[in-house]
Amino acid sequence: MxxxxxxxxxxxxxxxxxxxxxxxxxxxxxxxxxxxxxxxxxxxAGFITRRVALIDRRKSNVPMTVFVAIRTSRHSMEWLDSFRKVIAEIPEIVEAYRLTGDMDYLLRLVVPNVDVYDAVYKKMISRLDFTDITSSISMEELKFTTSIPLKYT
Known part of the structure; x- marks a missing residue:
């Protein structure tokens, strides 16, 4: 504590x-x-895992945020390991989560434009089978923080 x-x-x-x-x-x-x-x-104790610099996305020419919800019919460890490998090799994917509910995975990408997102999309579908991929482009970032609440420790 x-x-x-x-x-x-x-x-x-x-x-x-x-x-x-x-x-x-x-x-x-x-x-x-x-x-x-x-x-x-x-x-x-592992409370501080690393120290990083936060880079301005606009100045780095990756102003667009795309959320990608993925559904798959395959739920084997082999498929999951392949998926982990694919997303690890794509630097535009900055966050990835395995979910409960209707969608199996949620990705957050940062890209300069839709053309680059389309290239990432094609790279993913060329390497793995998906049942459904739904993309949403963020119109406005209302809140972004890397800070976590500490009142629970």
Missing amino acids: LDIRDRRILEELQEDATVAVADLADTVGLSVSACWRRIKALED
């Missing part, structure tokens, strides 16, 4: 992982060495 300072450290790092340890220590009311030890302990 995390205490209030650990939660605060994680909240601050979720906002800016490049913050200087001295500044973070000041914000959470710890000495620099105590703050660093807590960060290291949070990493060792």
Whole structure:
């Protein structure tokens, strides 16, 4: 279980992982060495899995978000392993989920335009059989965050 300072450290790092340890220590009311030890302990415990840079999609020419819902009639481990391999090899697929309900999988892609999405679509259907693929293009991003709520820890 995390205490209030650990939660605060994680909240601050979720906002800016490049913050200087001295500044973070000041914000959470710890000495620099105590703050660093807590960060290291949070990493060792697996709360912090990695630190990344978030890239502006528009400046990187991938402004379009496409959600792809997939249904398959095949539910074997062999098919799932093949699917995992296919999606791992396509960098435009930035998120993938196996679901309950009517659809089996949901993908989130970032692409520069519909033509590139169509190429990704063709690559997927050339390698695997699907029962149904439904695509939805995002018109507006209403909320996007990489931060998770920490009140449950």
